[in-house]
Amino acid sequence: MRILVTGHHGYIGSVLAPTLREAGHDVVGVDTFFYRGCDFGTAPDIPSLEADVRDLGPRDLEGFDAVVHLAALSNDPVGDLDPELTYEINLRGSVSLARAAKAAGVRRFVFASSCSMYGASGSDALLDESAPLRPLTPYAESKVRAEKEVVALAGEGFAPVFMRNATVYGVSPRLRLDVVLNNLVAWAHTTGAIRLQSDGSAWRPLVHVRDLSRATLVLLDAPLELVTGQAFNIGSPEQNYRIRELAEIVHDCLPECEVTFAGGVSPDPRSYRVRFSKFAETFPEFRFEWTAERGVKELARAYEELGLTLEEFDVTGRFTRLAQLRRLLDTGALDRDLRWRSRSDGS
Ligand SMILES: NC(=O)c1ccc[n+]([C@@H]2O[C@H](COP(=O)([O-])OP(=O)(O)OC[C@H]3O[C@@H](n4cnc5c(N)ncnc54)[C@H](O)[C@@H]3O)[C@@H](O)[C@H]2O)c1
Structure with a gap:
């Protein structure tokens, strides 16, 4: 299959795009490269187009069998930067991309x-x-x-499918340290303390970035009648954790690190415990291979091997999406609409 992966240069895309390619697909990426230079180790080389998803039209999508649409302002804090930008990219950008894909004859989105x-x-x-x-x-x-x-566009040969992903963890060459498990292990590695930003009572389901990439392959390969217009929670039942349990798991793997609480913590209102049976029952052959315990060991080893520093983690924030976007805005590389003032500034 010829597949266009939007946001292929991000945290998930840098693992997902090579996974699709290794499975035999012809993969092309498209990204605006907000996080260029924010590599963690060696990143894959995927043929790509530099473009903003807000600008893509049917001609850019011709010849693709499927689109995997990852490009987005990818977390809650970035939404606070200017909520309108999140709606512009994540909502209007996604809908116009889906329309363009349908017009271009892309079958699966x-x-x-x-x-x-x-x-x-x-x-x-x-x-x-x-x-x-x-x-x-x-x-x-x-x-x-x-x-x-986007679900309203289903039909006439166009099959959208929605992956309601749990919070992702695990090593990627475009690491994010603003996702909970990666963050807790980074505090432990760089300061010797596992620092909770809330009272830890909230439920948060997790999924490893490689399991998520393999699950995407399953949805790309599945018969259209199983997936068209469907939403699937993506994760596994044993990975519904409370945040404080995650801190304990990090402590068990790194016993020299104590659990601490940031000053003035309160409960996180975002709390959800998720049922994952629809995906499991629709695709009974699929196995999630990772758990938080295994993920913590992988992260701790990678931070050690690649020498993650407190400076990178907590000062420059090169692995924190909001900090990187703020830097690009403050230096004038991006304008207020998050468009590059000049492409060469962004390289
Ligand atoms: N990481 C998670 O825990 C998680 C959980 C659930 C869902 N998701 C979703 O998965 C997707 C990927 O997440 P991620 O963690 O890899 O995020 P990320 O921020 O690491 O990557 C997003 C990529 O999209 C690109 N991008 C952003 N706006 C763009 C635009 N207008 N045009 C072109 N490219 C643009 C960025 O440059 C970046 O490379 C997002 O849609 C996110 O909402 C992520």
Whole structure:
């Protein structure tokens, strides 16, 4: 299959795009490269186009069998930068891309959605794909509205499918340290303390970046009647954790590091425990291979081998999406719409 991966240069895309290629697909990436120079180790070389997804039209999508759409402002804090930007890229950008894909005859459109759309569940109940959506942030709201508008395009040979991903962890050559498990291990590695930013009571399901990449392959290969217009929670039942349990897992792997709480912590209102049976029952052959325990060991080893420093983690913030975007705005490399003032500034 010839597959266009948007956001292939990001945290997930840098693992997912090579995974699709290793499975025999012809993969092309498209990205605006906000995180160029933010590498962690050796990054893959994927043939790519430098473009903003907001500008892509049917001609850019001709000849592709499928699109995997990852490009987005990818977390809640970035949504606070200017909520309108999150709606512009994650909602309007996604819908116009899906329309362009349909017009170009792309058959399958795999959209990276998020379990964060379940928001404040207010209970320990397991939430399946039909649970009420209670987005608490512009980021989560952008995913809810994009799903709704893109699913309406299903039909006439166009099959959108939505991956409601759990929070991702694990090593990637475009590491993010603003996702919870990667962050806790980074505190432990760089300071000797596992620092919680909340009281740790919130539920947060997790999935490893390589399991997520393999799950994407399954959705690309599945018969269209199984996936068209469907949303799937992506993760595994044993990986519904409370944040404080994650801190304990990090402590078990790195016992010299104590769990500490940042000053003035309170409960995180974003708390959701998720049911993952729809994907498991639809694709019974698939196995999630990672757990948080294994992920912590992998992360700790990689931080050690590649010499992650406190400076990179907490001062320059080169692995923190909001910090990197702020830097590009402050230096004038990006304008207020997050467009490069000049392409050469961005290289
Ligand atoms: N990482 C997680 O825990 C997680 C969980 C659930 C869902 N997701 C979703 O998965 C997708 C990928 O997440 P990630 O963690 O790899 O994020 P990321 O920030 O590391 O990568 C996003 C990529 O998209 C690119 N991009 C952003 N805006 C763009 C635009 N307008 N045009 C072209 N490229 C653009 C960026 O340059 C970057 O390379 C996102 O849609 C995110 O919402 C991520």
